[in-house]
Amino acid sequence: MIVGPMKKICGMWGGAAATLLCFLSLVPLALADSMAIQPDGKIVLAGSIWPQAGVLARIAPDGTVDRTFGRGGFVIDRRLPPFQALALDSEGRVVAAPVGGVHPARYLADGAPDPTFAGAGESEGLR
Numbered sequence: 001m002i003v004g005p006m007k008k009i010c011g012m013w014g015g016a017a018a019t020l021l022c023f024l025s026l027v028p029l030a031l032a033d034s035m036a037i038q039p040d041g042k043i044v045l046a047g048s049i050w051p052q053a054g055v056l057a058r059i060a061p062d063g064t065v066d067r068t069f070g071r072g073g074f075v076i077d078r079r080l081p082p083f084q085a086l087a088l089d090s091e092g093r094v095v096a097a098p099v100g101g102v103h104p105a106r107y108l109a110d111g112a113p114d115p116t117f118a119g120a121g122e123s124e125g126l127r
């Protein structure tokens with residue numbers, strides 16, 4: 001899927017598709033398992049990075065990495081296993097569920113763990 005105008009990213013043409021390939025080249029052994037589109041057109045990807053950590057990435061509508069999210073556009077959460085699903089809420093927060101659906105985590109719109117969600121952004125179980 002290509003979203004937005006064709007733009008050269010990481011030496012490639014192809015908007016969001018090229019950004020995903022760029023993500024995979026910047027974060028070796030990463031895999032995207034789930035995707036959601038925010039009301040502002042930004043794309044949030046959830047998946048895994050070896051060895052067994054959850055990863056989120058956010059792509060701007062023009063296909064570039066949204067560097068305002070996490071650290072340079074990415075959140076790598078080594079506290080949790082790979083993310084398999086994600087959901088967005090009306091406040092722009094991201095809820096990511098690891099493989100098996102236990103211990104979901106919630107992140108603020110900027111990618112920081114949400115301290116109001118079970119104290120440290122990670123639940124002790126399903127909510």
